[in-house]
Amino acid sequence: MDLLREKPKGRVAQRQLRNREALVDAGYRVMSEKGIDAATMQEIADFADVGAGTVYNYFKSKDELAIAVMERVMHNLALRIEAVTDTFSDPAQVYAFGVRTVMEAATGDIRWKQLLNRAEVIADAMFRCMGPFAIRDLENATKAGRFKVADGPLTWKMATYSIVGVSLAVTHGDLPPSVIQETVVRLLCATGIGEAEAIELAARPRPALPKERPPARRTGA
Amino acid sequence: MDLLREKPKGRVAQRQLRNREALVDAGYRVMSEKGIDAATMQEIADFADVGAGTVYNYFKSKDELAIAVMERVMHNLALRIEAVTDTFSDPAQVYAFGVRTVMEAATGDIRWKQLLNRAEVIADAMFRCMGPFAIRDLENATKAGRFKVADGPLTWKMATYSIVGVSLAVTHGDLPPSVIQETVVRLLCATGIGEAEAIELAARPRPALPKERPPARRTGA
DNA sequence: TGTTTAAAATGAATGTCATTCAGTTTTGAA
DNA sequence: TTCAAAACTGAATGACATTCATTTTAAACA
Numbered sequence: 001m002d003l004l005r006e007k008p009k010g011r012v013a014q015r016q017l018r019n020r021e022a023l024v025d026a027g028y029r030v031m032s033e034k035g036i037d038a039a040t041m042q043e044i045a046d047f048a049d050v051g052a053g054t055v056y057n058y059f060k061s062k063d064e065l066a067i068a069v070m071e072r073v074m075h076n077l078a079l080r081i082e083a084v085t086d087t088f089s090d091p092a093q094v095y096a097f098g099v100r101t102v103m104e105a106a107t108g109d110i111r112w113k114q115l116l117n118r119a120e121v122i123a124d125a126m127f128r129c130m131g132p133f134a135i136r137d138l139e140n141a142t143k144a145g146r147f148k149v150a151d152g153p154l155t156w157k158m159a160t161y162s163i164v165g166v167s168l169a170v171t172h173g174d175l176p177p178s179v180i181q182e183t184v185v186r187l188l189c190a191t192g193i194g195e196a197e198a199i200e201l202a203a204r205p206r207p208a209l210p211k212e213r214p215p216a217r218r219t220g221a
Numbered sequence: 222m223d224l225l226r227e228k229p230k231g232r233v234a235q236r237q238l239r240n241r242e243a244l245v246d247a248g249y250r251v252m253s254e255k256g257i258d259a260a261t262m263q264e265i266a267d268f269a270d271v272g273a274g275t276v277y278n279y280f281k282s283k284d285e286l287a288i289a290v291m292e293r294v295m296h297n298l299a300l301r302i303e304a305v306t307d308t309f310s311d312p313a314q315v316y317a318f319g320v321r322t323v324m325e326a327a328t329g330d331i332r333w334k335q336l337l338n339r340a341e342v343i344a345d346a347m348f349r350c351m352g353p354f355a356i357r358d359l360e361n362a363t364k365a366g367r368f369k370v371a372d373g374p375l376t377w378k379m380a381t382y383s384i385v386g387v388s389l390a391v392t393h394g395d396l397p398p399s400v401i402q403e404t405v406v407r408l409l410c411a412t413g414i415g416e417a418e419a420i421e422l423a424a425r426p427r428p429a430l431p432k433e434r435p436p437a438r439r440t441g442a
Numbered sequence: 443t444g445t446t447t448a449a450a451a452t453g454a455a456t457g458t459c460a461t462t463c464a465g466t467t468t469t470g471a472a
Numbered sequence: 473t474t475c476a477a478a479a480c481t482g483a484a485t486g487a488c489a490t491t492c493a494t495t496t497t498a499a500a501c502a
Contacts, residue, residue: 019479041460051481053462062460119340123393162383162404165390169382172344183383190407192416240450262489272452274491283489 020058022048027069032111036066036118063118067125070115074129077105080209082133087207092146092193095137096201099163100184101209102130106167107180116171126164134160138191148192162187241279243269248290253332257287257339284339288346291336295350298326301430303354308428313367313414316358317422320384321405322430323351327388328401337392347385355381359412369413383408 026047030039041062045052059065081101085094106112116122135156141147166183181202188198247268251260262283266273280286302322306315327333337343362368387404402423409419 040458052460053482054480056461057479113341117341118338119343119389120334120338120393122340123390124395127394161390161394161396162387162407164394165386165388166383167386168340168389169344169386172341173348173382173385174345175382186383186411189411189413192410195413261487273489274453275451277490278450 019048019050019054023050023055023058023065024068024072027065028073031066031069032073032114035114036062063121066115066118067121070122070125071129073112073115074126076212077102078130078133080212083210084207085137090146091137091141091144092188092201093204095134095141095147095191096184096188096204097206098134098137099187100180100202100206102163103167103170103180103183104177106171107175107177113171116168119168122168123161123164126167127160130164131160134163141191146193162190240269240271240275244271244276244279244286245289245293248286249293252287252290253294253335256335257283284342287336287339288342291343291346292350294333294336295347297433298323299351299354301433304431305428306358311367312358312362312365313409313422314425316355316362316368316412317405317409317425318427319355319358320408321401321423321427323384324388324391324401324404325398327392328396328398334392337389340389343389344382344385347388348381351385352381355384362412367414383411 023044026044027039030044030047033039041055042052044065045055048055055065059068081098085097088094088097106116138147138156138160142149166187170179170183184202185195185198188201189195193201244265247265248260251265251268254260262276263273265286266276269276276286280289302319306318309315309318327337359368387408391401391404405423406416406419409422410416414422
């Protein structure tokens, strides 16, 4: 009973949810188009159909909104990747697919590029959103004997940050797509798998990602 | 005669040089202490003992000044590293030392952390400043048969960006120093050297870097 | 030495935001 | 229907980056 009371589902709660979603959505639209800096809070508020001050009922600052936007984008991608890799039987391939797809998204999509600007903030956000997936995949591949690394959690964390970091650098580094393939191979080598096998793994045909779910739209005033 | 005329060394030229240096110096002091965003152009101008408008005679924007600051810091480190590695005989060790030292600088020094914020800009700046060194070191190690990688320039560029990226992520990722050692080992594995040897390489005792040269000071009005 | 002029420097004024807050409106319970 | 609390609103505020009309400097020349 008390538990029910803790999560009221009244009209206020629903409206709050709508507003928050609408703001993240508007933030995504504006920020991913013009970049975080060039996006103004006014424009975002207009897009979300709320007053300028309302944004601050939900986010302490522009930066915090930007983080929420990035998190939504990243979490979304992580889920779409998982939908594909759930069908794989080789855990090493799961990891390879994830690494590569993240990098391709970060590199190929101008909207990601716009969002991946604040290094101090995205390393953290990306790790929070995608880290658990990457770590799980690495652990599975190791348990199955496909990867060999000296020791546990620290290595995993490092590996995950490497992916984040490389994505970052590659995103802003203006490298041709062919480099991604090579980078994936190298990251795989770093897991202790042999080079020949890493190359084979990275080259396996890859199923397409499921389509991006269009962001929730407001239903009207 | 004409050549001499092209590079006048009169008082104006010297003053311009002093001002530019003073601005980069002031920019470094202020930005590395409070972060790029929190640093104001006014404070930087005050520090450099020039009017607020003068900054714009030398840099098109705050961002451009920030880039100049980062470039000076990075180039400086690259030179200090080179002073040490010039005495090494094993080219693989040269590369390992460079990678590790860059990472340690980026991670351990709060001033670097303050400067390494704009991902869209530093990947480029870092590559410009340190890339040539890293590439040269990689090539030497490969020519000497220490590293084995499938093929040339693209791989080098990718490797360099990986270092940049990992530095970035590690800098903002709040990882313990022990992770750096491990990361260096993994990056070495990615060069095709064996894991056992990578571990040995990363663990070799390392000579200290030469002291940082204090930035040029203004000599007075 | 005095004159001239183009390059540099100056700092007050401008315009653009992020953020705040005093005043309204909405909500849900009584 | 009434009321207090919660949300919303958008005009006002304050901080800056950047601009530009003036002033200052310095080097070439007389």
